[in-house]
Amino acid sequence: MPTATIRHLPRRWASAAAALVTALLLATLVVPVPAQAAGSGLRLTIDVNGHVYDGTTVVEPGSTYAARLQYSVSEALAGQQFTITVPDGIDVPAGALQVPAGNTVVESLALDGDGNVVVTFKDPLDLSIDQGVLRFDFTFDAPTQGTGIREFTWSVDGEPTSIRVIVRDPSDQLRPELGHEASKTRESVNLGQYVTRTSSGDVSVAAAIADQAIPYTVTFQSADARTGISLTDTVAEYLAVDTDSFTATLTTWDADGFNRTVTPFTLPSATVAGQTVTLADIDLPEHSILTVKYNASVRADKIADLEDALQVLADGVSTVSGGRLLPADGQQRHH
Numbered sequence: 001m002p003t004a005t006i007r008h009l010p011r012r013w014a015s016a017a018a019a020l021v022t023a024l025l026l027a028t029l030v031v032p033v034p035a036q037a038a039g040s041g042l043r044l045t046i047d048v049n050g051h052v053y054d055g056t057t058v059v060e061p062g063s064t065y066a067a068r069l070q071y072s073v074s075e076a077l078a079g080q081q082f083t084i085t086v087p088d089g090i091d092v093p094a095g096a097l098q099v100p101a102g103n104t105v106v107e108s109l110a111l112d113g114d115g116n117v118v119v120t121f122k123d124p125l126d127l128s129i130d131q132g133v134l135r136f137d138f139t140f141d142a143p144t145q146g147t148g149i150r151e152f153t154w155s156v157d158g159e160p161t162s163i164r165v166i167v168r169d170p171s172d173q174l175r176p177e178l179g180h181e182a183s184k185t186r187e188s189v190n191l192g193q194y195v196t197r198t199s200s201g202d203v204s205v206a207a208a209i210a211d212q213a214i215p216y217t218v219t220f221q222s223a224d225a226r227t228g229i230s231l232t233d234t235v236a237e238y239l240a241v242d243t244d245s246f247t248a249t250l251t252t253w254d255a256d257g258f259n260r261t262v263t264p265f266t267l268p269s270a271t272v273a274g275q276t277v278t279l280a281d282i283d284l285p286e287h288s289i290l291t292v293k294y295n296a297s298v299r300a301d302k303i304a305d306l307e308d309a310l311q312v313l314a315d316g317v318s319t320v321s322g323g324r325l326l327p328a329d330g331q332q333r334h335h
Contacts, residue, residue: 041072041131042082044156046163053174054257056149058166061142067092069119069134069156073105079123086116087152089141089167096137105129109136140167147172147258166258175257178223178287184233187215191298195310203314205307213295214239220292222284231279231292238302238309241277243270245295252288265290 047066050057059065069084071077086092097109097117104126112118117136143150147169153162168174194209218233235241250265271278277294284290298306 041074041077042156043070044068044084044154044159044161045070046152046154046161048163048165053166056164056166058168058174059140060168061140061170064137064139066135066137067117067154069136070131071105071134072131073125073127073129075125075127077105077121078125079121081118081120082157083112084117084119085155086138087154089143089150090138090152091115091141092117092136092138105132106134109134140165143167143169147174149256169259172258173260175253175260175287178221178289180221180223182218182220182231184216184218187217189214197314201314203307203311205303205310207300207303209298210300210303211297213242213245213297215293215295218292218294220284220290222286222288222290225284225286227283229282229284231282231290232276233292234276235296237275238298238306239275239296240299241270241272242295242297243272243277246270246279246292247294248290248292250284250288250290252285257287267292270294 045068047068048057048059049065050059050063052058067084092111092115094111097111099106099109105122107120107122108118109120110118119134148167149164150167151162151164153160155161189212191209191212191214194206194212195203196206197203216233216235218231220231246267248265248267249262251260251262253260267279268281271280279292282290
């Protein structure tokens, strides 16, 4: 459960400690925009450490962040009550507001009916304490209209402090750095089930291998808008491409790189020349990723060639140990 902590500094360390606390706070904040209530000796700082996207810190709804209230102890604080106004879209759990036992400065820390934090100081005060830092945790609410840049303004005793952050929708993926690269992957298919090797080392490939679909995925990045382009892919000599199996999706983001959207994409008819398949005259928007999926399979008229190629490989592997066999001269060959 989130907890609140208060740290007191003895008066004799007043000057050095004040400088040290301020330096430490400023050194660890991603958004160090403090507000100081005029004449009250209160100073509010909001910590939103996180990764930065395009120069702005990204916050995650449900993750815990911290607010720190630094106060200087004087007789003027005795019995005083101050309200820290919590902005819309931020929640302070009641369980985060606990005054540690033994604290001699803060009387109570609680939420009012509007979800704001109310700090009440003791009367009389322990004037042997010069200053302290009070921390409480808070969370950001999930955005109702997707990922976006938001500005949140807190205030303590009427003095505002603002933070500007990206509140990421939990289901969103921010746009990565894009170029004009292409990549290809093959789904795992157990083709080995169609290949057998006898104890004497003979390899055979079952005819049923030609019925096994081999799924491929090819992705094309577009940092800039492109029109009328041709996308090509080449498969192994033993394979045939199923031109009726092509499907595609287009991934895009808004102008800020937020709110990822994946939609079906209509491809032109695929043409095949030899082992190369071509998709011609395609228009792609900037900052997008086109994902193309298709199936290939072993050509029935190439099974014998595949079998011969596998036999050559198998002849170099021991049927006993499974390790590579050495040539007659006993020397390992490197190619």
